[in-house]
Amino acid sequence: MPLGFTGARLDRADQIRTDAAAFATAVADPRALCLVLDGIDFVPGECGGLRWEPLGDGDDRAPMLLGLDEAGVPHFVREPAPSQRIDARSRTVMRLLPLLSGEEAALYGGARSLVDWHARHRFCAVCGNPSALFRGGWGRKCDSCGSEHFPRVDPVVIMLAECGDRVLVGRQGGFPPGFFSALAGFVEPGESLEEAVARELFEEAGIRVSDVSYVASQPWPFPSSLMIGARAVTDDPALTLDTTEIEAAMWVDRAEVRAALAGDMGAPFMAPPPLAIARYLLEDWAG
Structure with missing residues (x-):
């Protein structure tokens, strides 16, 4: 029996996360898609399911790589805005989850957790100075002391x-x-x-x-x-x-x-x- 929030088929593409040139190429790919979120809740598409939009250049927030689909299309989610308040334990999205397939729920769950982690870890836990995204969005690095921080489970x-x-x-x-x-x-x-x-x-x-x-x-x-x-x-x-x-x-x-x-x-x-x-x-x- 499949378990909820499991079964996402995207290739997480760690080799792109650690290669600045490859990441830039993925961002510039005209096929690249970005997951549409309201805070950390998903926005249903016209027929249910997740809503994706072209990554484009209309948003200043940094893109974070979710992975590549079977056709090699990069999928992203945006980092949270600095002023954005996020209630990570809100269950309001529960009533919308039946609109998602099992694979979509798994993909959304990972994106949700990633966005939430960045919203709560803007500052270095070692020296207290602001940190910045690196590794394609799967980590933060402090420019002051060089400490690296990664999403926790x-x-x-x-x-x-x-x-x-x-x-x-x-x-x-x-x-x-x-x-x-x-x-x-x-x-x-x-x-x-x-x-x-x-x-x-x-x-x-x-x-x-x-x-x-x-x-x-x-x-x-x-x-x-x-x-x-x-x-x-x-x-x-x-x-x-x-x-x-x-x-x-x-x-x-x-x-x-x-x-x-x-x-x-x-x-x-x-x-x-x-x-x-x-x-x-x-x-x-x-x-």
């Missing part, structure tokens, strides 16, 4: 704990009524993915787990996470919730999960949307 573990023939789902206070999902949390410095899974499940739900196994991963551009899906096993279903993180949690069996995935009115919870890896984990577990 935040690893997040998202997991299903199994106890017999049931799995654990939970909800935060901000979720829609009835909505439950897999538990998740950021990986901390100095721990492995397996350790992060075990720690988060204990901190949020009070359960001890073993047999942590990897399932799949997904980029999540809100703002720039890598969701790392896993399963773990426990033999004690007793829950002790950290109510600052989890409002409610429950164990559900396969029939209940399948009912939720099917959207049955009698299901005990509302399942995550198709784009989310949490849904993939539940579908995979439910068979």
